[in-house]
Amino acid sequence: MxxxxxxxxxxxxxxxxxxxxxxxxxxxxxxxxxxxxxxxxxxxxVKPRRTTKPARRSMLVAAHTDRGALDDHARQALAAAALLADDETEVVLIAFGAFSDDAASLGADRYIALDAFDRRRYAPDEELRALAACVAAFAPAHVFMPDNATGDGDLGRRYAAQADASIATNIVEIDASHVASYAHAGRAFATRALADVMLLAPNAVDAKLPFVGAGERVASEGIVPASTESAYVDLGIEEMDAAQVALEEADFIISAGNGVSDIPAFEALASTLGAAIGASRVAVDDGKFTRDKQIGATGKTVEASVYIAFGISGAVQHLQGIKDCRHVIAVNLDASAPIAKRANLTIVADTQETIKALTDAAAAARAARASGASIVETSLAEGAFA
Structure with a gap:
């Protein structure tokens, strides 16, 4: 038996x-x-608090947010400060942009959310004044920032130059006594003592912490100066067709597998959502997509914030290609498909019906938004001539 x-x-x-x-x-x-x-x-x-003692010193972490959250690189910079802080040192986060993350779970003891700033808005002078004001208010021993190309690396270098502070960039190794970076095209390893401003390379620190911070919010009033006229004029971001964005650089990807039969409908959904198009190896081998759209170990590795897989079972090679994606959504009739184990959300439904429903919903949302904008513009125009 x-x-x-x-x-x-x-x-x-x-x-x-x-x-x-x-x-x-x-x-x-x-x-x-x-x-x-x-x-x-x-x-x-439940994780314990890192420290409950009164703070005598502080470490400052500054980073831009994206849709109210810190990306993995920024979380790693915050984790580095939390790991180096002793029990009498508090970790203060300065979030440039709206912030809706759990600051405590990320290791911050206090945080300031500067909602007026956003990654899509170019205001280097105002950001520099805000960062300098926060440094003056908290007098941190060190300032930690992610060394990226989306604003943080530039801001850190601007601040170090203005304040005549020591700076270490592209840090790949850090502990309580030293930092290290690659030099001579990666053939040498350069080390130095901790600097005033430290810009960390991606994955220099594991963002998962064994403790939490206090997570207290601090009002920016009285710390950050009011906005003043800038010498720069922000001309906005030039919108680009998502289909022309390289998959390695795309932030939002929808991908088709063998379960997608209506390719025009799938491409229409991508256009409506403003997403880049990817495909599994099976779909590429069947001639439905060109080889440059293939995602996987034998194709391209992507790092999208959102990755939606339609009709993809999830072979090992494909899962390797999406291992660095932040949020994975799978649409498949088979709830036990391998991709369901990787997905943050699995929708057990017919692929074509889901594509049609999403297209209709997205089109309706855009139409409603456009209608609302037209009503506002009309009201403003009527008020101007009243």
């Missing part, structure tokens, strides 16, 4: 930090009673 018991997939589950469902062992449920696990072993996962 077979005495092996099958794990009930309807057991209560928890959602991990990666957004994946994990069945809670030792609990019995009837279809995902998510309240049942709250009183189980999950309590032990």
């Amino acid at each position: 077979n005495t092996i018991k099958r794990i009930d997939p309807r057991r209560p589950f928890i959602v991990t930090a990666e957004g994946l469902k994990r069945i809670t062992l030792g609990e019995i449920g009837d279809g995902g009673d998510v309240q049942a696990f709250a009183h189980g072993g999950h309590k032990s996962d």
